[in-house]
Structures are given as C-alpha cells and as structure tokens.
Amino acid sequence: MARAKSPIYVVPFKRRRQGKTIFKKRLALLESRKPRLVVRKTNRNMIVQIIAFMPEGDRTLVSVNSKKLKEYGWIPKRNMPTSYLAGFLAGKMAKAKGIKDIVLDIGRHTPSFQSIVFAALKGAIDAGMDSKLGMELSEERIKGVHIAEYAKLLKGDKEKYSKQFSEYVKNKVEPEKLPELFEKVKAKISES
Numbered sequence: 001m002a003r004a005k006s007p008i009y010v011v012p013f014k015r016r017r018q019g020k021t022i023f024k025k026r027l028a029l030l031e032s033r034k035p036r037l038v039v040r041k042t043n044r045n046m047i048v049q050i051i052a053f054m055p056e057g058d059r060t061l062v063s064v065n066s067k068k069l070k071e072y073g074w075i076p077k078r079n080m081p082t083s084y085l086a087g088f089l090a091g092k093m094a095k096a097k098g099i100k101d102i103v104l105d106i107g108r109h110t111p112s113f114q115s116i117v118f119a120a121l122k123g124a125i126d127a128g129m130d131s132k133l134g135m136e137l138s139e140e141r142i143k144g145v146h147i148a149e150y151a152k153l154l155k156g157d158k159e160k161y162s163k164q165f166s167e168y169v170k171n172k173v174e175p176e177k178l179p180e181l182f183e184k185v186k187a188k189i190s191e192s
Contacts, residue, residue, distance in 0.1 A: 022108065029105050035061060035094075036105040037131070039087070039120040045076060046083045048090040048120050050099060061097060064090040072192075074185045075171050080119045080137075081144040081182050087120030089189050091127025101130045114141065144178035151175035 015021040029036055030053050038049045050062040066076035066086045076082050094102070102124060106117045118135040119142055125131055140146065154161040155176070168175045 019108070029103055032103045034101045034103045035099055037087075037090070037102040037121060037124055037129070038105045038107070039083075039109075039117045040107060041078060041109065041116065044078055046078060046086045046116070046120065048083075048086045048124075050090060050094045050102060051105075061099060062090050062093045064093065069185065072185045072188045074181070075168055075173055077167060078116070079144070079147065080114075080116050080141050081147070081178065083116040083119040084123040084142045085182070085185060085189065087123025088127045088186065089123075090120075091124035091129045092189060092192070094124070095128045099129070104131060104133050114138065143182045148176050148178045151178075 011017075013021075013023065016023060035050050035052045038047075038051050040047045040049075046066040048064045049060055051058050051060050064086050066078070066082050068089065069076050069082065069085055072085075072089075074082065074085060104117075104121050109115070109117050111117075114137060119137060121131060121133065122135065122137050122142065151161070151165055151174075154164060162169055165175045173181065
C-alpha cells in the first residue's frame with residue numbers, strides 16, 4: 001500500500017473557519033472590478049461602506065454609520081428608513097469623490113425579499129450611483145409609513161407606546177410623523 005504524499009485534510013482559511021468570509025462569493029465580487037457597496041447590520045445600527053480592492057488590501061473610500069444621520073435630524077434605528085438614508089448619504093459622498101459604479105456586497109446576510117440591506121442599495125442608486133442589481137422595494141416602507149401606522153395603532157395604550165417608541169419619545173420625535181421627517185432629512189442630505 002502506498003503512503004500518502006500530501007495531507008489528507010486541508011485546513012480552510014482562518015476567516016472561513018471563523019464564519020466571516022465566503023471566499024467564492026468574495027472572488028465573484030472582486031472579479032467585477034467595481035467598488036463594493038458593503039452593507040452590514042449590527043444590533044442597533046447600519047453600516048454602509050464603499051470599498052475598493054487593492055492588492056495590498058481593501059481600501060475604504062466612503063464609510064457611513066447610521067449614527068451620522070443624527071447630524072441631519074434623524075433618529076438612527078435599525079430599520080428600513082435608516083438603511084435607505086445611510087445608503088443615500090454614502091451614495092452622495094461617493095458621487096462627490098467621482099465613484100459611479102458599484103456592486104452590492106451583503107456578506108453573510110441572507111438575501112430576503114424587502115430586506116433592509118437592499119434599502120441601502122436603493123438609497124445609493126437614488127443618490128446617483130449605478131448598479132446592475134435592483135430590487136423592487138415598497139416606497140411606503142422606505143419612508144416609514146408602516147412605523148407611523150403602527151405608532152397610531154398603539155397611541156391609545158400609553159404603556160406599550162412608550163416602551164415601543166421610547167427612543168423617539170426621548171428625542172421628542174413623534175413616530176406618527178416619521179414619513180414627513182424622512183422627507184426633510186432626505187432633502188438636507190441632497191443639499192449637502
């Protein structure tokens with residue numbers, strides 16, 4: 001019987017073992033030779049970045065955390081309107097730097113219908129970026145109409161209302177008027 005001349009088991013790359021990177025997916029994104037619109041969700045925020053591949057390592061060209069939306073009068077939560085506005089702001093910043101084409105990178109998030117990661121892409125496209133991928137998203141959900149309707153529904157029950165919308169109440173924002181606030185914030189971002 002012949003002896004094995006190579007290892008029987010090949011250890012995967014460290015980032016693959018840690019569950020951080022799917023290298024086949026990353027290679028497909030890099031082969032497009034376009035900057036990637038990287039969208040990541042945390043427990044409380046949205047992070048939208050435009051990253052270009054460089055042989056010595058990736059370089060971040062634009063980075064927007066949803067906390068930055070406070071400067072424009074928006075209360076950052078992890079929801080569809082916040083994701084759209086973060087993508088819109090990143091798109092405006094990228095356009096100012098001369099970046100036009102992007103490809104969406106959602107990492108290990110599962111692409112599901114009406115997902116908030118696609119709202120960030122829609123925001124970047126509305127800001128003037130070009131991408132082959134386009135998702136049909138509800139304009140009402142992007143503007144936060146669903147949140148406003150739910151707030152109106154809970155308005156009668158003070159305890160549930162104050163618990164569900166505590167962040168808005170603390171910042172003196174009426175969640176029932178979220179679509180109007182959305183339009184104001186979008187206009188401020190467009191002007192800057």
